[in-house]
Amino acid sequence: MSTPGYRVWAVPGLPEVRAGDDVAKLIAATEPGLVDGDVVLVTSKIVSKAEGRTLAAEDREAAIDAETVRVVARRGPLRIVENRQGLVMAAAGVDASNTPAGTVLLLPEDPDASARAIRTGLRDALGVDVGVLVTDTFGRPWRNGLTDVAIGAAGVRVLDDLRGGTDAHGNPLSATVVATADELAAAGDLVKGKAADLPVAVVRGLPQAVRDAADDSAGDDTGARALVRVAADDMFRLGTSEAVREAVTQRRTVRAFTDEPVDPGAVRRAVAAAVTAPAPHHTTPWRFVLLESAGSRTRLLDAMRDRWIADLRADGKSEESIAKRVRRGDVLRNAPYLVVPCLVMDGSHTYGDARRDAAEREMFVVATGAGIQNFLVALAGERLGSAWISSTMFCREVVREVLELPDSWDPMGAVAVGRAAEEPRTRPARVVDDFVEVR
Template sequence: MSELRVWAVPGIPEVREGDDLAKLIAAAEPGLVDGDIVLVTSKIVSKAEGRLVRADDREAAIDAETVRVVARRGTLRIVENRQGLVMAAAGVDASNTPAGTVLLLPEDPDASAEAVRAGLRDALGVEVGVVVTDTFGRPWRNGLTDIAIGAAGVRVLEDLRGGTDAYGNPLSATVVATADELAGAGDLVKGKAGGLPVAVVRGLGEAVAAEQGGARELVRSARDDMFRLGTSEAVREAVTQRRTVRAFTDEAVDPGAVRRAVAAAVTAPAPHHTTPWRFVLLESAESRTRLLDAMRDAWVADLRRDGKSEESIAKRVRRGDVLRNAPYLVVPCLVMDGSHTYGDERRDAAEREMFVVATGAGVQNFLVALAGERLGSAWVSSTMFCRDVVRGVLGLPDDWDPMGAVAVGHPAVAPGERPARVVSEFVKVR
């Protein structure tokens, strides 16, 4: 490619529901040839497909098109919509539409692009690519641009990985969003208010191909999205999506992720400006096995003293294998450094309770932070029943009280839905 030509197509009339866009474009005599790429604004696609709906309340229309709220500031919402796009207001457009109506994005923009492409082939006998475009704001950048939300017959991504640059250096991460670049080029000649909803790019015939995956390939998967949520939403998501995970994969746990979670844990509130938390990280398989074997022996001894049968004991021990199956263990401990002694049983008991509550707050921070790192966890109380054993095996000071153990790892299965809980059932207002 040595030269590109981009121009807007004049003569496209006002589009109404049921109009054949390919015929309208062909009638405007755009002079298309094989290898051209036609850029079509999503607004006219939506109008032709009857996506103009009554909506006295635009917010309700946005709610109906929203799958997930990504970030919110005042009335502005960045959401994931039904098409999988993350954008402001779910793409619901109230501009240039009759009062009391809004325009929704096409239901399937890739299918819309394919319909226009096939129609132009039938009408003009040309093999072209088609890109459906929409206006888009971008994180970290001011200003709007057009992006591709639908495509047909266009290579939307150009993967340069495995090649080399001009200096012979290997390209290991370069994947070019060709369809988005085309959409931005078309916007320069269409304009936002020029009444020119269609543009043509010529000179990039190598990007036109019959079988392509469509613009959905441009949408980053949730697993690969490092910026999936806004700040407050990320916190809320981590809290509400945290689950007790009892089955883990063999994938190793990043020790750095656990330490970041500990850093979050020690920001919890505590009495008297103290720091009552300590976290023992069991990173070696040998340390985990040694601790769990000793705890198992202590548990079995307790059960025998309780008169349990050997069969019953074996079943209980098997049910306790969540810690043994985890690739990483953490033992949170309580220390009473800085606590007050009153010489009064009631007040001394309340003092310890304050420190226990603070430790629980720290562990909750820890669990939520692990969820933010995409790690599963299970907080199990078992170390509290054999604290002397745990201290002895791990070589901990006598004033460190183990407060359970946290199994950490990558979840083996997706967490199940949490049973619905009605907030009013947990609230008393006075």
């Protein structure tokens, strides 16, 4: 059995690429000696030049703005963004190197289509069936230094899914999906270099990485887009400061929940975030009562319902009106998990003066609200929906009795927790200036 191995080399002799050039014909003209099963690695810069993606732009930042769909992270002048091609990278891929002063290069409009065109062109010109990757330089989370990755692919098995197999010791492989296209791109970068004017490389000896021509006719050429992790699977979708701001906006009131059980550990992690809120006099005015059993939730909600009905009847409301109002409590009854946050005044000051004593209580109420907001935001970070309902504040003595709480604990509403059954409605944008007064 032969020892596994492959060969990679740069293709010399390519001229300066200009708008309108056919990249496949330029490569073929160098007589690269391609054979079936080779993988041709093409630097995106020459593809961009050929496709007329050179832009007159004295201000590179404005060009980056135009190519940005979403800012992922920002630190000083550096921006990591999602660009129009769906790639997450520095500066949206806008490049001011290897292009005349006063211009920038944008990435190919559709790198997968560019790769397909080059592959077809090489097949027509040279009669070979090769894979083609369009590559660009990326930084990476957790790792210093840059490397080339595939941003466009044709005829290449971009991912090698080994899940379901076993390793040499017979252990099952449950999470191994190899980014073959990126590994090939990095290998090519070793011989192309960043300043050697060698924008094309060839890898030979890995025919298993090249897709059969029959796959193309079946429409089964997935391209490099398959390498981009979708938002639902991206655990690092935002930078640090962006994540903090986004977490606050993701806290939305959810009124319909699935039946999926709530992880008690997730709720406790949210409580841990809650109790970092500011509080007066170095106190800890928060307590969170976790109703983890269906029985405790039912007893509380039944008792609260009975008190609510009695209050509404005392107000002279009709039975029809009462029934309609009571149905508003279904959001708590239908949630798989309830939390009753409570205010405690331990450590508060007593002044013997109504004005100052009222202000003292208000400080503690505000601090409790800050803790509950922390709690709700942290739940959103756990992908849990929530609804903060005020009902327990209107029957505190009932809540204390049913839940056997100290008389000094003041229930401050109830929080319904669970997996959202549907996406919350889009919140209309609010103009900041409407809520700001500057003095």
